[in-house]
Amino acid sequence: MSGYDPGSEGAQMSFREKMSYSDYLHLEKILDAQAPLSAAHDELLFIIQHQTSELWMKLAIHEIRSAKAAIRDNQLQPAFKMLSRVARIFEQLNNAWDVLRTMTPSEYTQFRDSLGQSSGFQSWQYRAIEFLAGNRNEAMLKPHAHREEVVAELEKILAEPSLYDEALLLLAREGFDIGPEAKRTDWRQSRQPSDEVMAAWKKIYQAPGEHWALYELAEKLVDFEDYFRRWRFNHVTTVERIIGLKRGTGGTAGVSYLRKMLEVELFPELWKLRTEL
Numbered sequence: 001m002s003g004y005d006p007g008s009e010g011a012q013m014s015f016r017e018k019m020s021y022s023d024y025l026h027l028e029k030i031l032d033a034q035a036p037l038s039a040a041h042d043e044l045l046f047i048i049q050h051q052t053s054e055l056w057m058k059l060a061i062h063e064i065r066s067a068k069a070a071i072r073d074n075q076l077q078p079a080f081k082m083l084s085r086v087a088r089i090f091e092q093l094n095n096a097w098d099v100l101r102t103m104t105p106s107e108y109t110q111f112r113d114s115l116g117q118s119s120g121f122q123s124w125q126y127r128a129i130e131f132l133a134g135n136r137n138e139a140m141l142k143p144h145a146h147r148e149e150v151v152a153e154l155e156k157i158l159a160e161p162s163l164y165d166e167a168l169l170l171l172a173r174e175g176f177d178i179g180p181e182a183k184r185t186d187w188r189q190s191r192q193p194s195d196e197v198m199a200a201w202k203k204i205y206q207a208p209g210e211h212w213a214l215y216e217l218a219e220k221l222v223d224f225e226d227y228f229r230r231w232r233f234n235h236v237t238t239v240e241r242i243i244g245l246k247r248g249t250g251g252t253a254g255v256s257y258l259r260k261m262l263e264v265e266l267f268p269e270l271w272k273l274r275t276e277l
């Protein structure tokens with residue numbers, strides 16, 4: 001095809017006075033945002049892996065927020081679509097570990113000191129996703145105290161019901177007894193699993209045909225958490241493969257901290273009820 005000019009079939013070839021692909025996507029900004037601090041070959045991989053993860057997290061936050069609002073408005077079909085997308089985003093992030101895994105401990109060691117104390121532990125978007133989903137821990141606000149706008153954003157999320165809270169409030173509106181949670185007004189802390197909520201979901205799973213929409217909602221939530229758990233597992237496995245049992249740059253004990261986080265359950269009753277069915 002050498003010498004072929006796509007302009008001859010109408011491809012726009014001049015953008016002096018028109019918005020181009022780069023202009024629309026602000027590519028200069030994005031492609032100018034990689035600034036390795038060392039001469040190590042693999043630092044660019046490390047930076048791009050984190051930046052692309054943050055971009056996907058931005059989209060996940062957008063989708064979870066809208067899914068929450070849709071559930072609040074009893075608009076379950078759009079909520080299902082958004083929750084499916086969130087699960088697919090995490091699947092995408094899970095596949096991305098394959099690229100990072102090509103970096104060996106020897107290669108990471110060449111630039112690890114350049115990171116200083118910075119760590120994904122300080123990813124405010126990751127905390128936003130956890131807070132939005134329902135895993136809330138005020139201590140996680142502390143690393144952001146130097147950035148008022150970030151704390152304000154996270155505080156705003158904590159002031160409102162989580163995605164799971166919205167699902168439970170919907171159960172209450174649909175006539176299920178969810179116990180005292182139906183009257184809850186303070187959302188800052190993670191909720192404790194409750195027998196009433198468990199009993200409500202159990203009724204739904206025992207008669208899916210009678211409660212199809214709620215049954216589907218439950219499965220969308222489980223799907224999201226399933227992919228999220230895989231992300232945590234892939235992260236800790238990659239971390240062990242690359243730094244072994246060394247402490248994290250963020251200051252935690254590293255792998256043992258991340259293993260503890262594997263125990264977090266976003267939607268506990270939806271997992272527990274499976275034993276009882």
Ligand code: HEM
Pocket residue numbers: 049050053054100108118119120121122123126235238239242243247248249250251252253254255257258261
């Ligand atoms: C060489 C690759 C990586 C290593 C060695 C690594 C290591 C660690 C360690 C040790 C922690 C615990 C906190 C600390 O003490 O630093 C951590 C937390 C975290 N990392 Fe990574 N990480 C890597 C890649 C990534 C990537 C690509 C992401 C994507 C954004 C990421 C996101 C996170 C998040 C969100 C946390 C907080 C987890 C939580 O608090 O539950 N990490 N990482």
